[in-house]
Amino acid sequence: MLRARLTTEMKEAMKAGDKERLATVRMIQAALKDRDIEARGNGKDPISEDEILSLLQKMIKQRTESANVYEQGGRPELAANERAEIAIIESFLPKQMDEAETQAAIDAAIAETGAAGPKDMGKVIAALKGAYAGRMDFGKASGLVKAALAAKG
Numbered sequence: 001m002l003r004a005r006l007t008t009e010m011k012e013a014m015k016a017g018d019k020e021r022l023a024t025v026r027m028i029q030a031a032l033k034d035r036d037i038e039a040r041g042n043g044k045d046p047i048s049e050d051e052i053l054s055l056l057q058k059m060i061k062q063r064t065e066s067a068n069v070y071e072q073g074g075r076p077e078l079a080a081n082e083r084a085e086i087a088i089i090e091s092f093l094p095k096q097m098d099e100a101e102t103q104a105a106i107d108a109a110i111a112e113t114g115a116a117g118p119k120d121m122g123k124v125i126a127a128l129k130g131a132y133a134g135r136m137d138f139g140k141a142s143g144l145v146k147a148a149l150a151a152k153g
Contacts, residue, residue, distance in 0.1 A: 024088040053134025
């Protein structure tokens with residue numbers, strides 16, 4: 001479904017002459033193709049929707065880090081380019097969970113996995129990634145999970 005949407009978006013960007021969007025969608029498709037080739041080399045099927053969402057989140061994280069480095073280096077035009085790519089990539093992700101939804105999901109995952117303390121953090125994060133790939137910021141969530149487990153342990 002997401003693959004088809006990417007193809008459609010690429011065609012629409014070509015027709016509209018939207019060079020930024022076209023370049024970003026092509027970049028996403030190239031990264032996707034690399035992952036598919038890697039999976040095929042390991043004897044696996046092409047990557048799943050959840051893995052595509054995870055790939056998109058990783059791309060956003062990379063661009064956020066790059067934008068911050070560019071801003072610190074006094075290159076606001078390059079930072080703006082990175083932020084424009086982030087906005088385009090985010091348009092392919094499902095609606096992100098707000099803090100209350102994230103906290104509720106973390107509490108449910110802790111209860112579901114029977115996590116008793118900080119040593120169980122990996123179990124909780126794995127459960128969250130399985131259930132909320134593409135909808136949750138796992139960078140922020142890991143801090144919340146750590147705090148919740150520290151309070152338990």
